[in-house]
Amino acid sequence: MHTQEPLTISLESSPLECWGDESTASALRAPAVRLHLTGISLRETAAVLEQFGVTRSYQAVFQWIHRVAEQAPDPSRARLRRVAVDETVVTIGTEQQWLYAAIDIETKLMLGVRIFDRRGTDPAAAFLGQLAEKHDLSKTTFLVDGMSYLTALARCDLRGHLDYVDQNLIEKWFQTLAMWIDQFHQTWMGGRASAQRWLVAFVHYYTTQRLNQVLNNRTPAEQVMNQ
Numbered sequence: 001m002h003t004q005e006p007l008t009i010s011l012e013s014s015p016l017e018c019w020g021d022e023s024t025a026s027a028l029r030a031p032a033v034r035l036h037l038t039g040i041s042l043r044e045t046a047a048v049l050e051q052f053g054v055t056r057s058y059q060a061v062f063q064w065i066h067r068v069a070e071q072a073p074d075p076s077r078a079r080l081r082r083v084a085v086d087e088t089v090v091t092i093g094t095e096q097q098w099l100y101a102a103i104d105i106e107t108k109l110m111l112g113v114r115i116f117d118r119r120g121t122d123p124a125a126a127f128l129g130q131l132a133e134k135h136d137l138s139k140t141t142f143l144v145d146g147m148s149y150l151t152a153l154a155r156c157d158l159r160g161h162l163d164y165v166d167q168n169l170i171e172k173w174f175q176t177l178a179m180w181i182d183q184f185h186q187t188w189m190g191g192r193a194s195a196q197r198w199l200v201a202f203v204h205y206y207t208t209q210r211l212n213q214v215l216n217n218r219t220p221a222e223q224v225m226n227q
Contacts, residue, residue, distance in 0.1 A: 028049060028052060028054055029064050032045050032048070032049055032061055032064060033061075033064055033201075034209075035048060036061060041058075042058035042059075042061050042062055043058045045058070045061050046058045046060075046061055049061075079139075080104050080111070080135060080136070080137060080139070080140040081104075081105075081106060081139065081140065081141065082104070082105040082106065082140070082141050082143060082166065083102050083103065083104050083105065083111060083137075083140055083141070083142050083143065084102065084103050084105060084142075084143045084144075084163075084166060084167045084168075084169050084170040085100070085101070085102040085124075085127075085128070085142050085143070085144060085149065085170065086100075086101065086144070086145060086167065086170045086171065086174070087099060087100045087101070087116075087119050087123075087124070088101075088174045090115070090181070090195070092115070092191065092192055092195050093191065095117075097115050097116065097117055097192060097195075098115065098116045098117070098118060098119040098123065099113060099114075099115050099174075099177075099199070100113065100114050100115075100116065100123065100124065100127040101113045101114075101170060101173065101174070102127075102131055102142075102170070103169055103170050103173055104220075105143070105166050105169060106223075107215075107220050107223040107224050108169075108212055108214065108215060108220045108223065109207060109220040109221070109223070109224055110173070110203045110206055110207055110220070111131055111134070111135060112127070112130060112131050112134065112203075113196075113199045113200070113203055114126075114127050114130060114196070115192050115195060115196055115199070117192075120148060121148045121151050121152050121155075122152075124148060124149055124152035125151075125152035125155045125156055128142075128152055128153060128155075128156045128158060129155075129156050132156055132158065137158055140158070140159070141159050141160060141161065142158060142159065142160030142161075143160065143161070143162075143163035143166055143167040144160050144161070144162060144163070144167065145162065145163070145164060145167055146162075147162075150162070176206075177202070180202060206220070207219065207220050207221050208220075208221045
């Protein structure tokens with residue numbers, strides 16, 4: 001059975017301080033954040049609030065999403081054995097940027113996402129170095145699809161090898177992300193920092209709320225707890 005504990009902790013308790021002196025009660029803000037992250041647009045979320053007698057703009061809901069993203073905890077520390085890493089191009093405003101992401105093959109846990117203005121060995125090494133600061137990667141093998149990643153891994157003292165089969169899992173995640181970006185494209189008009197905050201919120205949803213059929217309808221967070 002899907003547990004609500006991670007969602008309750010992340011959206012109702014810890015973000016209260018970051019929401020500050022908002023006039024809208026937290027009992028309504030938390031469900032509003034849930035609604036948006038599970039597929040309802042910002043405007044539709046604001047319309048739902050109106051059904052409860054609360055009139056707030058979709059921009060206000062957007063700010064709640066960002067504040068939650070800034071307070072979202074890092075992914076659980078799993079036993080990471082095989083991690084797929086790759087990058088994809090995204091459009092922020094009118095400019096193309098590069099989104100780097102990493103996912104654990106076994107648990108489907110997203111380890112991190114970060115946006116860069118270019119691709120190559122240097123941004124790859126910066127991204128991998130950030131992952132190494134958050135996770136124990138001493139027994140982790142990274143699955144990559146290019147030689148530049150092998151150079152970046154060597155810079156960070158990490159292990160990896162070329163893999164074009166299991167590494168494809170990160171490509172599937174990019175496809176899922178692309179569908180969500182199409183739905184909430186207005187969120188990406190505020191610049192790279194705005195997009196990064198939205199991504200953190202999306203990863204939090206993907207990790208703690210989105211049921212995965214491959215994991216027997218458990219979330220990656222629940223899969224980690226059952227390792």
